[in-house]
Amino acid sequence: MMNIFLLAITAVLIENFVFVKFLGICPFIGVSKKISTAVGMGIAVIFTMTVSSALTWPVHYFLLQPFDLSYFDTIAFILIIAAVVQLVEMYLRKCIPSLYSALGIYLPLITTNCAVLGISLLNVTKGYNFIESVLYGFFSGVGFLLAIVLLSLVRERIKFADIPTPFRGVPIVLIAAAILSIAFMGFQGLKLPF
Amino acid sequence: MANGYGKIFKDGVFFNNPTFVQLLGLCPTLAVTTSVFNGIGMGLSVTFVLIFSNLFISLLRKFIPQNIRIAAYVVIIAGFVTVVDLVIKAFFPELSSSLGLFIPLIVVNCVILARAESFASKNPPFPSVVDGLANGIGVTLALTVISAIREFTGNGTLLGFPVTPETFSPAVIMILPSGGFLVLGFVIAAVQFVQRKRRADR
Amino acid sequence: MMKKDSSETVSERVKIVFSVKEILSVVLKLTVVVAVVSMMLAVVNTLTRDRIAVNERKKTEEALSGLFPASEFDEIDSIPASTEPGISVESVYTAGKNGVQEGCCVELYVSGFSTEEIHLIIGVAAEEYTVVGVEVISSSETPGVGAAVLAKNGDYLKKFENTSKLTISDIDTVSGATITSEAVVSSVRTAVNIAAVVLGGDNNG
Numbered sequence: 001m002m003n004i005f006l007l008a009i010t011a012v013l014i015e016n017f018v019f020v021k022f023l024g025i026c027p028f029i030g031v032s033k034k035i036s037t038a039v040g041m042g043i044a045v046i047f048t049m050t051v052s053s054a055l056t057w058p059v060h061y062f063l064l065q066p067f068d069l070s071y072f073d074t075i076a077f078i079l080i081i082a083a084v085v086q087l088v089e090m091y092l093r094k095c096i097p098s099l100y101s102a103l104g105i106y107l108p109l110i111t112t113n114c115a116v117l118g119i120s121l122l123n124v125t126k127g128y129n130f131i132e133s134v135l136y137g138f139f140s141g142v143g144f145l146l147a148i149v150l151l152s153l154v155r156e157r158i159k160f161a162d163i164p165t166p167f168r169g170v171p172i173v174l175i176a177a178a179i180l181s182i183a184f185m186g187f188q189g190l191k192l193p194f
Numbered sequence: 195m196a197n198g199y200g201k202i203f204k205d206g207v208f209f210n211n212p213t214f215v216q217l218l219g220l221c222p223t224l225a226v227t228t229s230v231f232n233g234i235g236m237g238l239s240v241t242f243v244l245i246f247s248n249l250f251i252s253l254l255r256k257f258i259p260q261n262i263r264i265a266a267y268v269v270i271i272a273g274f275v276t277v278v279d280l281v282i283k284a285f286f287p288e289l290s291s292s293l294g295l296f297i298p299l300i301v302v303n304c305v306i307l308a309r310a311e312s313f314a315s316k317n318p319p320f321p322s323v324v325d326g327l328a329n330g331i332g333v334t335l336a337l338t339v340i341s342a343i344r345e346f347t348g349n350g351t352l353l354g355f356p357v358t359p360e361t362f363s364p365a366v367i368m369i370l371p372s373g374g375f376l377v378l379g380f381v382i383a384a385v386q387f388v389q390r391k392r393r394a395d396r
Numbered sequence: 397m398m399k400k401d402s403s404e405t406v407s408e409r410v411k412i413v414f415s416v417k418e419i420l421s422v423v424l425k426l427t428v429v430v431a432v433v434s435m436m437l438a439v440v441n442t443l444t445r446d447r448i449a450v451n452e453r454k455k456t457e458e459a460l461s462g463l464f465p466a467s468e469f470d471e472i473d474s475i476p477a478s479t480e481p482g483i484s485v486e487s488v489y490t491a492g493k494n495g496v497q498e499g500c501c502v503e504l505y506v507s508g509f510s511t512e513e514i515h516l517i518i519g520v521a522a523e524e525y526t527v528v529g530v531e532v533i534s535s536s537e538t539p540g541v542g543a544a545v546l547a548k549n550g551d552y553l554k555k556f557e558n559t560s561k562l563t564i565s566d567i568d569t570v571s572g573a574t575i576t577s578e579a580v581v582s583s584v585r586t587a588v589n590i591a592a593v594v595l596g597g598d599n600n601g
Contacts, residue, residue, distance in 0.1 A: 015511050020371060022225035026304060029220065071280060071441050074298045075272040075433070082265055111268075112302040114221040121298055166387035167379075170217055174379030181372040189509045189575035191482030229539070258429065259422045266429045273433035277440045284444035287451045291534050294512065349539045366541055 004135060006192040011139035014192070017115050018147035019177070019184040024115030028148055029173055031106050038152035040099045041106060042145030044092070046138060048084055048110050049119050053137030055080050056120040057130050077120040078111075085111045115144055150180055199324050206328025213336035214385040218304040222296050223337060224374035230353045233341030234334060235289045236296065239278045241330025243300055247271045248314040248326035255315050267310045268301070275300045305333060343377050344368045456503065456517065459531035463519030464491040464498055476593045480582045482507040486515075488594055497522050500594050502587035503533075509575045512536040514546065516583050520591035526560045527584055529553070542576030552577065561588050 017023045024045070031041040056077045064072050089107055092100040100107065110116060119140050123133035154176045163172050212218050219240075226236045250270050251258075258266045279297045283290045290297070300306070309329055314322040345351055348368030350358035358364070367373050460469050469489040478485045486503040499521040505513040514535040519528035530553045537543045545552045555567050564585050569577040 020511055022221055022371065022374070023299075025220045025224060026218075029217075071276055071437060072434070074276050074279070074301055075269060075430075075437075078268050078272050078301055079265065082268060108264075109304075111264075112304055112307060114299050114302050117302050118295060118299060121295055125295070164383075165390065166383040169386070171379040171383035171386065174375045174382065178372045178375035178379065181370075181375055182367075185370065185372065191507050254429070257425060259425055262422050262426050266426060269426075269430055269433055273437055276437055280440050280444045280448070284447040284451065292536070294536075351539075364540055366538055369539055 007132070007135055008139045008142070010190075010192050011136055012143040012146060013184070013187045014190050015140075016143045016147060016184055016187075017118070017140050018144055019181040020188065021118070022114075023118040024113050024144050024147075027106055027109065027113055028144075028151065028177075029170060030109075031103070032148050032152040032155055032173070035149065035152045035156060037102045038148045039145070041103060042141070042148050044088055044103070044107065045110060045113065045115065045144050046141030048081070048088060048113075048116050049141040049144075050134060050138040051084050052077070052081050052116055052120050053123055053133045054130075055084070057123060057133045060124050073121065073124065074117075078117055081116050081120070082111045115140070147180075151177060154180070199321065202321060202324050203328045206325055206330075207332045207335065211332040211336060211385075212305040212308075212329050213333055214382055215389075216305070216308065217382070218308055219333065220378070222299065222303060223340060224371070224378060226293055226296050227337055227341035227344055227374060227377075228369045229292075229345045229349075229351075230338060230341045232289070232292050233337035235282075235286070236293055236300075237330070237334025237337045239282065239293075239297060240300055240303060240305065240333050241327065242278055243271065243274045244306055244309060244326035244330040244333075245323055246274045246326075247306055248309060248322040249319055250274075251310045251314040252317060252319045252322035258315075263315065264307075264311075267307060267315075271306050271310070272301045305329060340374075340377055340381060343381070344373055348373060455533050459517040459533060460489060460491070460501055462531055463501055463517065463529050464493075467491040467493045467498055469501070472594060476590050478504065478586050479589060480586050482579070483583060483586050484513075485586070485590065488590060490594065491519075497595065499523075499528060500591050502590050504583055504586065506579045506583045508535065508537050508579045509542050509573075510536045510538065514576075514579055514583075516580070518584055518587035520587055520595075522595050524560055525588050525591050525595070526558050527556045527564075527588065530556050530580065530584060537573075537576050541573045545570050545573045545576045545580065553580070556580070556584050559584070561585070561592070564588065 015021060018025065018028050027041055027045070032038050059076050059080065060070070060073060064070055064076065085108060088110070089100070092103075092107065119137045123136060126136075128136055151173070155173060158172065158176065167175070206212075210216060213220070213223055222236055222240075226232045247267070247270050251267055254266075254270075275298060278300070279290075282293075282297060309325060313325045317325070342352060345353075346357065348364050348366055348370075350356055350362050350364040365373075368377065461467075469491055472488050472490060475485050475488050483504055483506045486505060488503070489501045491498045491500060499519060501517050501519045503515075503517045505515055508514045512535070514537065515533035517531045517533060519531070520526070521528050532546045532548065532553075535543065535546050537546060544550065547553070552570060556564070559567065564581060567581060569581065
């Protein structure tokens with residue numbers, strides 16, 4: 001149980017996907033305007049990352065690596081991710097249409113979210129076993145959720161601030177992200193045994 | 195004819211710069227710009243993939259059915275990204291270890307998919323190649339500018355060569371993740387400032 | 397009434413046939429694209445495969461010969477587990493010259509400041525298990541800070557030469573690069589412990 005806790009802390013804080021690894025920036029900037037959409041996107045990403053980790057792991061270890069076809073990883077993984085996102089889209093359209101329309105174009109864009117392909121490739125590079133991969137995928141998604149919610153909280157606050165014209169829009173968001181990133185630096189270098 | 199290509203070229207490099215204007219492909223922009231060498235290496239890799247994926251997608255644009263076009267584009271792009279990955283691993287192992295995960299992640303670099311969807315799928319091969327080249331150069335330019343700023347202020351070097359006097363104490367934070375966000379934020383602000391001025395002048 | 401029904405069902409059937417045809421054609425075309433791309437990849441892979449393998453071995457081999465020049469290296473099968481967190485031992489090579497065991501090299505990964513691990517090979521002599529040297533295979537530490545600590549032929553790594561289990565703790569960490577230098581210290585400690593197990597076992601024999 002302790003191991004899972006340590007893995008969670010590592011994935012969510014020490015190796016936070018957005019603030020430390022720079023994965024998932026596009027939706028991070030694009031969907032963080034409102035807290036509710038940020039939370040929705042975060043949960044969709046958690047689901048996609050977990051399921052992708054679960055599906056890509058066996059494909060690598062049972063289908064590609066044994067036949068020396070590891071260089072097909074990227075193609076295979078991205079196709080699996082595209083399929084998973086398609087399923088998520090269909091589910092949301094039927095069951096939670098409000099979230100579906102709120103996320104809009106950003107939902108299919110989860111396919112091109114570096115974080116999702118990144119987690120699949122990272123699981124392979126780090127040599128995690130199946131359980132570790134799925135858990136790492138899940139908690140990295142939680143880290144993404146944390147990052148995007150934090151940023152949306154900041155954005156809602158600065159919405160009414162008097163921002164210099166050139167900085168309006170993306171630049172001020174990036175600078176807010178810079179400050180948040182400095183906070184996360186406090187976690188770097190920690191070695192948690194799991 | 196020349197006018198058409200000139201416009202495609204200028205748009206891709208400056209006026210519709212993928213990083214600073216279209217705001218696409220920000221993940222690698224933040225992650226690999228810790229040194230000019232990495233920035234240029236990534237920029238050239240993206241250019242290669244852009245040129246060839248645009249070419250292939252343009253050649254196959256009448257063959258690929260509409261409803262699976264994204265999947266088909268992704269497969270083609272992933273193919274060329276893997277080619278780049280293998281070539282870099284074989285001939286430039288230093289670059290491969292510095293860029294790490296971000297080479298296969300070129301697949302999900304929104305720039306390539308965006309150019310495929312908005313240009314290559316609707317235009318003949320040669321203009322598509324020019325568009326790919328132009329956007330690639332635009333990306334390389336953007337990455338070089340940002341990595342030059344970060345490497346200079348954060349390490350006192352450019353391309354690994356020390357260019358600052360001994361008394362200059364570099365601000366290491368510029369090379370760390372926060373510095374990436376900071377520099378990109380300021381550069382985009384500068385670009386938006388220039389854009390507004392041009393619009394006001396017109 | 398009946399006629400209407402039958403014409404409806406006929407047109408419905410025609411629709412189904414069309415969509416099956418459509419689906420088949422779509423799947424076929426996607427398969428063609430995948431096949432073409434795969435063939436291209438297979439070709440590039442065959443062309444680059446050997447070079448990539450050579451590149452990966454080169455750094456390790458250079459490091460090994462740097463630590464124990466003109467020796468023969470044998471990779472051992474059962475690797476003792478590392479006792480410290482954040483360190484994973486990749487392989488252990490015993491170095492011998494003319495049948496005499498000189499020492500061993502421990503190849504390990506240690507987590508440093510950045511999220512990428514530091515890849516080190518540490519040479520330990522059979523005599524008193526003293527450290528021969530620390531070779532850095534790859535690292536992504538912060539330039540100017542952690543990277544300076546790991547600099548090849550740099551001052552810090554030289555400090556570890558001729559240290560033994562007891563004297564390693566005398567080496568201070570570098571201020572401003574605490575985590576990177578601490579990683580080196582614990583790696584060297586691990587390597588010496590492993591060397592004692594690997595070489596000691598053989599000597600007592």
